[in-house]
Amino acid sequence: MRSGTLSIPGSILLLGFEGLKDFPPFLAAENLNILHSQGRIAPSFRAEIMERLDLAGKALNGLNLAKAFDGKSFREAFAKKAKIFIKPGERLGLPAVIGLHSSFEAWKDLKEKLNTEIFEVPIPPPSVPGIRLYNLLKTHLRARGVRLVIGLSVIRPIAEQRRLVGFSLGSSKKGPVYKASAFILATGKFFGRGLGSDRGKIYETLLDLPVLHPQNRKEWFHPRLLGTEGQPFNGFGVEVDENLRPIGSGGQTIYSNLFAAGGIIARADSMSEKSGGGVAISTGYLAGKLAAAYAGKNI
Numbered sequence: 001m002r003s004g005t006l007s008i009p010g011s012i013l014l015l016g017f018e019g020l021k022d023f024p025p026f027l028a029a030e031n032l033n034i035l036h037s038q039g040r041i042a043p044s045f046r047a048e049i050m051e052r053l054d055l056a057g058k059a060l061n062g063l064n065l066a067k068a069f070d071g072k073s074f075r076e077a078f079a080k081k082a083k084i085f086i087k088p089g090e091r092l093g094l095p096a097v098i099g100l101h102s103s104f105e106a107w108k109d110l111k112e113k114l115n116t117e118i119f120e121v122p123i124p125p126p127s128v129p130g131i132r133l134y135n136l137l138k139t140h141l142r143a144r145g146v147r148l149v150i151g152l153s154v155i156r157p158i159a160e161q162r163r164l165v166g167f168s169l170g171s172s173k174k175g176p177v178y179k180a181s182a183f184i185l186a187t188g189k190f191f192g193r194g195l196g197s198d199r200g201k202i203y204e205t206l207l208d209l210p211v212l213h214p215q216n217r218k219e220w221f222h223p224r225l226l227g228t229e230g231q232p233f234n235g236f237g238v239e240v241d242e243n244l245r246p247i248g249s250g251g252q253t254i255y256s257n258l259f260a261a262g263g264i265i266a267r268a269d270s271m272s273e274k275s276g277g278g279v280a281i282s283t284g285y286l287a288g289k290l291a292a293a294y295a296g297k298n299i
């Protein structure tokens with residue numbers, strides 16, 4: 001995947017597939033070549049479109065293509081066609097659909113068959129690399145004995161003074177109760193529904209934690225919708241201490257065994273910083289480690 005790095009000089013072919021609207025290689029190459037001519041990126045780009053691939057009657061989209069690339073015979077047929085387009089010394093950029101369940105094997109196999117470096121370019125959702133990562137994490141966690149409960153809403157917290165004991169899950173108020181030594185709050189901002197609002201205030205939806213935001217509603221928004229300074233409401237969230245534990249306005253820890261990760265954390269304006277995934281991944285990793293360490297201490 002390193003071969004797609006924009007600091008590595010050379011020639012790159014972006015190869016699109018006829019009918020796959022999510023990956024316009026000519027548009028991408030044209031824009032990237034503008035940056036190349038300005039000296040802002042090292043490689044130069046060229047684009048081609050391969051004639052429609054045969055998916056045995058299935059709709060031509062990222063997910064179906066990725067499943068098809070898992071198959072050896074499909075890759076064989078694809079490589080035969082792709083060879084014609086690649087000039088000697090060119091690296092190859094393909095939409096991020098090279099395999100779903102055995103993507104590494106598919107990528108390695110194509111690299112050998114086409115005798116060139118290959119990298120993937122992300123395309124709009126559903127994101128195949130995202131699904132791969134999700135499946136990898138799920139398999140890894142299950143192998144480590146983690147039980148996953150997916151798709152249920154957390155509706156009622158159970159707390160004893162400054163410690164969370166558990167949560168009830170599901171749509172019924174009498175739903176099953178899950179207890180744990182430590183918890184991670186990763187409910188996101190407004191889009192994820194971790195934050196809610198009415199005309200007078202912003203609130204945290206699950207535990208009613210204090211949310212950092214100006215009382216004056218006029219200060220929630222900038223008049224310039226898409227200004228580089230961003231929108232104040234994108235930075236609203238729950239304040240945390242250095243151990244990612246939500247704190248109150250006086251700096252006091254609210255629950256000793258609750259850690260926060262991702263968009264629910266105050267101040268990071270991922271929209272203007274373009275860092276949402278980065279904040280979610282880095283704080284998620286750290287919150288996991290902190291919660292595990294905390295739980296370990298209590299066992």
Ligand SMILES: Cc1cc2nc3c(=O)[nH]c(=O)nc-3n(C[C@H](O)[C@H](O)[C@H](O)COP(=O)(O)OP(=O)(O)OC[C@H]3O[C@@H](n4cnc5c(N)ncnc54)[C@H](O)[C@@H]3O)c2cc1C
Binds near residue numbers: 263275280
């Ligand atoms: C259209 C769009 C495009 C974006 N593109 C990019 C991009 O290209 N790159 C990038 O880095 N960032 C991007 N972002 C931002 C990125 O998606 C977020 O920063 C990131 O998803 C935040 O992760 P999170 O886990 O904190 O919250 P979320 O991804 O919002 O996840 C919160 C989850 O908690 C669940 N939840 C909430 N309340 C409850 C409850 N009571 N019980 C159970 N579950 C609950 C929600 O259902 C949701 O699944 C984009 C955002 C949007 C909206």
